[in-house]
Amino acid sequence: MRQQFARHTLRHWLLQGAITSLLLAGIVGVCSTPCLADESPKPDPAGIATGDKTSVQDAGGNLFIPATPDPSSPDFAAQKKAYDDFQAQSAKEPIAMKLADSVGHVRVATNFSWTLLTGYLVLFMQAGFALLTCGLVRKKNAAHLMMLNFAAFVFALLAYYAVGFAFQYGAAAINAAPTNLGGTPTLNSFLLGHGSWGFLGGKGFFLSGPGYDSGSLCLTLFEFVFMETAGYIIVGAICERISFWAFLLCELFIGGILYPVFGCWVWGGGWMSQLGSTIHLGHGYVDFAGSTVVHAIGGFCAMALAVILGPRLGKYGADGKPRAFPAHNIVYVVTGTFILLFGWMGFNPGSTLGATDLRISVIAMNTNLAAVSGSATALLLWYLIFKKPDITMACNGMLAGLVAITAPCAFVSPNSAVMIGVLAGLLVCGGVLFNERVLKVDDPCGAVSVHGYCGWLGAVCVGIFADGTYGSGWNGVGASNYLGQAGQGVTGLLHGDLSQFECQLLGATLCAVWAFGATYGVFWIVNKVKSMRVTAEVELEGLDVPEFGMSGYPEDALASIIH
Amino acid sequence: MKRIDAVIRPERLEQVKARLSSLDIQGATAAEVRGFGRQRGHAEMYRGTEYSVDFLPKILLTIIAADERVPQIVDAIIHGGRTGKMGDGKIFVTPVDEVIRIRTGERGPAAL
Numbered sequence: 001m002r003q004q005f006a007r008h009t010l011r012h013w014l015l016q017g018a019i020t021s022l023l024l025a026g027i028v029g030v031c032s033t034p035c036l037a038d039e040s041p042k043p044d045p046a047g048i049a050t051g052d053k054t055s056v057q058d059a060g061g062n063l064f065i066p067a068t069p070d071p072s073s074p075d076f077a078a079q080k081k082a083y084d085d086f087q088a089q090s091a092k093e094p095i096a097m098k099l100a101d102s103v104g105h106v107r108v109a110t111n112f113s114w115t116l117l118t119g120y121l122v123l124f125m126q127a128g129f130a131l132l133t134c135g136l137v138r139k140k141n142a143a144h145l146m147m148l149n150f151a152a153f154v155f156a157l158l159a160y161y162a163v164g165f166a167f168q169y170g171a172a173a174i175n176a177a178p179t180n181l182g183g184t185p186t187l188n189s190f191l192l193g194h195g196s197w198g199f200l201g202g203k204g205f206f207l208s209g210p211g212y213d214s215g216s217l218c219l220t221l222f223e224f225v226f227m228e229t230a231g232y233i234i235v236g237a238i239c240e241r242i243s244f245w246a247f248l249l250c251e252l253f254i255g256g257i258l259y260p261v262f263g264c265w266v267w268g269g270g271w272m273s274q275l276g277s278t279i280h281l282g283h284g285y286v287d288f289a290g291s292t293v294v295h296a297i298g299g300f301c302a303m304a305l306a307v308i309l310g311p312r313l314g315k316y317g318a319d320g321k322p323r324a325f326p327a328h329n330i331v332y333v334v335t336g337t338f339i340l341l342f343g344w345m346g347f348n349p350g351s352t353l354g355a356t357d358l359r360i361s362v363i364a365m366n367t368n369l370a371a372v373s374g375s376a377t378a379l380l381l382w383y384l385i386f387k388k389p390d391i392t393m394a395c396n397g398m399l400a401g402l403v404a405i406t407a408p409c410a411f412v413s414p415n416s417a418v419m420i421g422v423l424a425g426l427l428v429c430g431g432v433l434f435n436e437r438v439l440k441v442d443d444p445c446g447a448v449s450v451h452g453y454c455g456w457l458g459a460v461c462v463g464i465f466a467d468g469t470y471g472s473g474w475n476g477v478g479a480s481n482y483l484g485q486a487g488q489g490v491t492g493l494l495h496g497d498l499s500q501f502e503c504q505l506l507g508a509t510l511c512a513v514w515a516f517g518a519t520y521g522v523f524w525i526v527n528k529v530k531s532m533r534v535t536a537e538v539e540l541e542g543l544d545v546p547e548f549g550m551s552g553y554p555e556d557a558l559a560s561i562i563h
Numbered sequence: 564m565k566r567i568d569a570v571i572r573p574e575r576l577e578q579v580k581a582r583l584s585s586l587d588i589q590g591a592t593a594a595e596v597r598g599f600g601r602q603r604g605h606a607e608m609y610r611g612t613e614y615s616v617d618f619l620p621k622i623l624l625t626i627i628a629a630d631e632r633v634p635q636i637v638d639a640i641i642h643g644g645r646t647g648k649m650g651d652g653k654i655f656v657t658p659v660d661e662v663i664r665i666r667t668g669e670r671g672p673a674a675l
Contacts, residue, residue, distance in 0.1 A: 314574070540574045545616065549607045 020252070040203070040210055041185040047214035050182040051108030053100035057179075059358070061472075064100055108215075111180040111354035115222045121346025122225040126153055128339030129232050133239065134552075135332030136392065136445045138325055140542025141240050142552025148235045148247055155248050156231035156255030157224055161207055164227060165220050167191070168260035168268045170201025172219070175269030175476065180354030181218050186210035196274040201264050222350065223263075226294050229347075230259045233298025236447030237306040241313075241539055244547050246532035250305065253522060259297055262514055266293050272507055276477035282463075282500030283482075283490050284475035285507035288363075289351035291407030291458025292511040299452025300515035303441060308520065308527050311442030313539050322436045325444070330391055337395040341371055344402050348409045359410055359470050366409045367402065370421035374401020377425025392446075393429065399450045400428035404458040411466035411490045420461045424454045452515075456508045463504030466492035564659040564672065565633050569624045570598060570652040571644040576622050579643030583626075586635055589675055592625045602650035621652060627659055629672055 044050050056064035066086050069079035090097050130149035134142050172178065173188040175196065187210060191202030204211030207220060231254045238247070265272040266287055276284035287293050316322055327333055348367045349360040378397025383389045404424035405417055412420070431449030435441045441448065471489030473479035482488040483496060491497035526532060533539075538546040545551055571579060576593065583591070597618035604617035628636055637654055645651055664674040 314577070545607060550609055 040188060043186045043210055043213035043216070045212050045214060050213075050215045051105035053097060053104050055104035055108050055179065055182060056100050057107070057356070064104075107356055108180070108182045111356055112215075112218050114355035115181060115218055115350060115353050118346035118350025119222040119225050121343050122222075122229065122350065123343075125225075125340050125343030125347070126228060126232065128336045128343055129229075129235070130336070131332040131339065132336030132395070133236050133445050135329040135336060136236075136327045137240055138542070139328040139553060140544060142328065142544065143548055143550055144543035144552075145235065145239055146552070147244070147548055148239060148242075149232055151244070151248060152231045152235060152251050153228055155251040156228055159252045159255030160224050160227050160260070162256065163205060164255045164257075164260040165207065165223065166202065166204040166211065167200050167257070168227075168263040169216075169219060169223065170203040170205075171198050171264070171269050172201070173269075174198065175274055176267060177269075178215075178219055178353050180352070180356065182215040184213065184216045184219055186213050187216055193271065196271065196278050198264065198268070198270040198274075200261065200270075201268050219353075222353065223267075226290055226347070227255055227259050227263070229290075230254060230294045230298035230301070233295065233447050233451045234302040234305060236445030236451075237302035237441075237443045238309055239444055240543065241309055241533050242305075243532060243534045246526070249526060250301075250523070253519070254298075254301060258301060258515065258518055259294075261518075262297055262511060263293050266507070272510075273475045275503055275507075276475050280499065281503035281506075282497055283471065283477040285459075285503050286411070286462050286466075286471070286474060286490050286500070287407045287459050287507075288410045288462070289348045289406045291403060291405075291455045292508050294455075295403045295406065295451040296455030296459070296508065296511045297515045299448050299450070299455055300512045301519040302443070303448045303452055304516045304519035305523060306441050306443055306448065308523050309533055311440065312444070313536060315442045316440060320440070322440070327392055333392055333395055337398055340399060341368075341402065344371070344406075348406060352410070362414075362470075363409045365414060366412060366417035367405055369414055369417040370401040370405030370409075370424065371398045372401070373418045373421030374398055374404070374425040374428070375421075377401075377422045378429050381426065381429050393432070396428055396432070396446050396450050397425045400424040400454040403451055403454040404461060406455075407458040408462040408465055410470050411462060411492075413465075413467055413469075416461075416465040416467070420458070420465065423461070424457060427453055427457055452512070456512055459508035459511070460501075460504050462490065462492060463497075463501030464492045464494055466490045466497075466500065467495050468497075564662060564675065565628060565630055566657045566659045567626045567628060567633065567636055567640070568655045568657070569626075569640045569644065570596070570621050570654075571624060571640070572646065572650060572652060573620055573622050575644045575646065575651075576624075579624065579640055582639035582643040583636065586632075586639055588626060588628075588636070590626070594623045594625075596621050596623045600650070600653065619650065627662060627675060629675060 054065055066082045067079070069076055069083050073079065126149065130146055133149065134145040137145055169187055171187060171190040173183060173185050174190070175198070177183040177185070187201070187203045189202045190198040190200065192198070192200035204216060207217065210216070211220070231251055234250060234254070238250070264270040266285055267273070272285040274284055275281040312325070314323060315325065344367055345364060349363045352360055352363070375394050375398035378400065379389045379394045382393045401421035401424045404420050408420060409417070428446070428449045431453040432446050435443050435448055443449070468483070468485070468488045468491040472482065472487045474490050478488065480486065483491060491500060493501040523532065534543060534547070598621050599617055599619060602619070604615055604619060606613055606615050624640070626636060633656060637656070640654055661670065662674040663670050
């Protein structure tokens with residue numbers, strides 16, 4: 001018996017395509033107009049003008065070339081003397097100045113290598129998460145899970161390439177120039193806002209013009225793999241019941257709007273990073289590698305979608321009690337977790353954007369310490385409550401520790417890292433039980449607890465545990481001294497800075513509200529227009545064959561070839 | 564004594580079990596099988612080549628019971644397993660010659 005295997009008519013797909021193209025064209029049209037009126041620095045696509053004597057720094061971050069003296073500054077006299085002496089000396093030593101150009105170039109080149117290579121490690125985390133989530137669900141949905149993870153990567157990057165990167169980093173040069181990579185001077189305009197109150201970047205759409213620059217594209221690669229992380233987190237909560245077209249819309253939304261907007265506010269030189277300068281809240285909102293920018297955005301977006309979709313069929317009985325849907329492949333779950341841990345060696349240390357910043361070793365060790373203390377805590381707690389150590393909770397505990405250390409990793413001591421891991425391990429266990437039994441939000445892989453709740457915790461921990469040994473001058477605050485000390489970096493409550501804690505608490509909570517609210521707003525409407533869930537028959541059969549025409553494990557299928 | 568073989572939808576196993584447990588069944592065996600009746604399979608495409616999925620996953624539930632209990636058990640399975648759509652399955656009842664409990668060696672109705 002033959003049956004049409006295209007589940008939707010051609011007209012359906014043409015309509016979907018037309019709507020999406022119109023939407024994208026509209027956004028691009030609006031956004032390109034600022035780029036056309038232009039007196040920016042020239043982009044350097046060949047990389048031959050990036051990195052020179054102005055990039056040279058010593059170990060302490062002191063520039064080789066003294067800064068132009070600032071007449072309004074109290075030590076203007078000293079600055080002017082240093083500057084004038086340097087000018088005189090450099091005129092007598094032209095070879096030294098040429099050498100300085102090479103040194104600057106090598107420094108930037110070292111940092112390009114570092115940033116790109118750590119970015120590739122983060123890219124590999126895609127495979128880890130795909131294995132982890134696939135292993136955690138039922139066998140009949142294995143191909144579906146793999147395809148969601150795969151398609152997430154594909155479509156989120158397309159949205160990020162078109163508009164996302166420009167929204168997030170289009171104004172980076174203003175308040176957040178990555179000096180380790182040559183400063184990306186072409187990304188210098190806000191689309192929404194200006195100065196210290198920026199809301200959306202406006203240069204680099206379609207990675208063209210100002211975006212087609214060697215330094216800028218180095219930043220793009222590193223930042224897109226972080227965006228992809230937020231993109232695949234949602235898979236963990238919406239799998240086993242979301243239809244593929246709806247999922248693609250979610251990915252375009254995350255890559256094009258949800259992630260870049262908050263990312264601009266915190267990392268792109270936007271208003272949240274400038275709160276230290278504008279309203280004296282610590283060093284502004286600080287999130288080193290993305291506990292909130294990446295993980296909480298993904299986690300709370302996932303929560304909103306899970307609420308809209310509703311639980312899987314059969315997950316909650318008539319009595320309201322949750323039913324177990326055991327993982328179909330624990331081997332994938334553990335392997336996936338190890339791959340994620342390995343990739344995190346790129347995620348956290350890579351966020352210095354430079355190997356010349358030797359804090360990278362501290363970051364790497366803090367990351368591992370939080371990972372293992374998170375896992376050990378979750379394992380022990382589960383053993384005490386349920387009498388057996390749950391393998392999937394041990395893995396989730398490790399990931400929770402990793403998520404929670406992601407924001408504070410550069411600013412805390414190893415002992416604090418262990419503490420943060422312990423807190424995350426406790427929170428993830430509580431979160432999983434709370435979501436399942438109290439909120440009744442069906443989250444097959446625990447994405448909301450691991451990434452949402454522990455992401456929030458991580459940002460708040462910056463405000464508690466940061467000890468001031470790193471981050472002097474962060475977000476342009478306290479470059480000469482902070483809290484009365486020269487060289488004092490980002491500091492938390494336990495080391496005497498209440499304002500940083502307040503900033504972190506407010507910022508992390510705003511992240512949750514933004515991610516949940518924006519996602520719920522948009523997709524509540526989408527779901528009303530057309531249900532984002534597959535039909536009951538498809539859900540019970542498993543999504544592999546109905547959605548993709550192939551089974552994850554076809555040997556089980558007893559199928560035969562038609563002649 | 565009779566043997567009741569029921570081919571049911573996998574997602575209805577919970578319902579069938581719930582109804583049977585209220586009848587205090589002494590035992591049952593479940594196997595994952597694949598089959599078709601009048602609910603045929605359908606065609607799919609793999610990398611440009613067509614193939615058919617004929618045999619669909621079902622559960623084969625087997626219960627041995629005393630003659631007088633058979634009607635209640637069959638009723639429970641029907642009500643638990645019915646969705647009203649094609650593919651709900653079938654029940655077969657056949658006579659059983661002998662039943663032996665391995666642990667004790669008991670035979671006949673005492674072994675049920």
